[in-house]
Amino acid sequence: MQSRVILDSTKFALTIERLCHQLIENHGDFSNSCIIGLQPRGVFLSNRIVQRLEILLGGKRPLYGLLDATFHRDDFRRTEKPLVPGKTVIDFPIEGKRVILIDDVFYTGRTVRSGLDALLDFGRPAAIELLVLVDRRYSRHVPISPDYTGKTIDAVMYEKVRVEWTENGGKDEVWIIPFKMVS
Amino acid sequence: MSSLSVRHLISIKDLQTEDLQLIFNTADQFKEILNRPIKKVPSLRDITIANIFFENSTRTRISFELAEKRLSADVVNFSSSSSSVKKGETLLDTVNNILAMKVDMVVMRHQSPGAPVFLSRHIDANIINAGDGTHEHPTQGLLDAYSIREQLGKQRNGEAPTDFKGMKVAIIGDILHSRVALSNIHCLQKLGAEVLVCGPPTLIPHFVETLGVRVTYNIKEALMWCDAANILRIQLERQDIKFFPSLREYALYFGVNKELLDSIGKDIIIMHPGPINRGVEITSDVADSGQSIILQQVENGVAIRMAVLYLLAGRKEVS
Incomplete structure (x- = not known):
């Protein structure tokens, strides 16, 4: 099977714009909400969303942190390569806040599961919501579902979803790639 | 990696x-x-x-x-x-x-x-x-180097250096009986730092120069040369013979005190792996000074x- 684009750059930008507006609908001026990007790849999306929200909210930047859940993952000592941790930067209390957790591709749900565990080490939030750019349906290993979704897709197991970012040398696109072609 | x-x-x-x-x-x-x-x-x-x-x-x-x-x-x-x-x-x-x-x-x-x-x-x-x-x-050698790295990072606006090129570290005291000294020497050299050892001749191992370190028996010279000084304890429990006449004499010639530190005209990082014998290898005013990172090391x-x-x-x- 061929690789194919499922979100081109125009739709990509529109999707992020729509997600931002959905967030504002639910969180207003973000006075009691915060945004947490999941390391490593969710951070590209959360950076974009926070940048855009800052403009939409008239220059007010929502509380924004980065979370690395490596130490809470369930595949430690079970993968060939050791898990290398990323940076966590949460310099505000999340106690009592409404947290929006952000990741790029939602697949088995295991990363988000470890993210939820890691997040609770910082206190007890009022609520946690999940925002993802791509939701791969019917492939969950844990009972978690997103609150905000950029695009829902049906991809089979031997396909991989790749999100490219201009920040990462790509073009703001989402691709479905057959497994063998993934380098 | x-x-x-x-x-x-x-x-x-x-x-x-x-x-x-x-x-x-x-x-x-x-x-x-x-x-x-x-x-x-x-x-x-x-x-x-x-x-x-x-x-x-x-x-x-x-x-x-x-x-x-x-x-x-x-x-x-x-x-x-x-x-x-x-x-x-x-x-x-x-x-x-x-x-x-x-x-x-x-x-x-x-x-x-x-x-x-x-x-x-x-x-x-x-x-x-x-x-x-x-x-x-080894873990002491690692944490000493890590503490230096952290200190350098603070001087460079939070960006920790990837190597210690140009950094000069003096290890002072009982080198002969110290496992911390050897781990420090290997660790710092692998990271690219220059290392000097200083102490009474009886407490410097023979042929230590073959590890590529400098040697001096003059404490002031060592302090003036270095950017960071790691001061070691005299390991009396490992000494079965007398290596120096008395602790008082050791403190006089090799102890680091405030007066000595002020006389070298620059701020160096002061480290100690603990336990400290206050008044012997290091005086209290140095151990508790702003230059000391002893508790950060811990x-x-x-x-x-x-x-x-x-x-x-x-x-x-x-x-």
């Missing part, structure tokens, strides 16, 4: 420079965890670690135990003074008995140099050397040990 090149941490000499960088970068993340409201992660929850101490220790032992507990490992402690070693059991038998109870990692301090290497050849668990006689104390010790445990345990060995 995402995994260590070794299965055991016996000595810094066995490590690659990339191993050091990996340990430091991992320790950065653990340091952040130690500042969270809940200072614990579940990574090692299916691992059991035995801390086997054949020699006295407070700092290292507490530091290892805290590191293990903050990684959620199960911990058993053992000290030779209250064990069957006193009844004549050999090292190998003692450890094999502990391992028979399904222990995955062993942290060991022993009075004989080479004890951890010996153990690593005979048993299956990962071994971490917490000090073997006068040989090495704090960093937990993060470094968490990183070492995590990286050694993370290698896939279970099926």
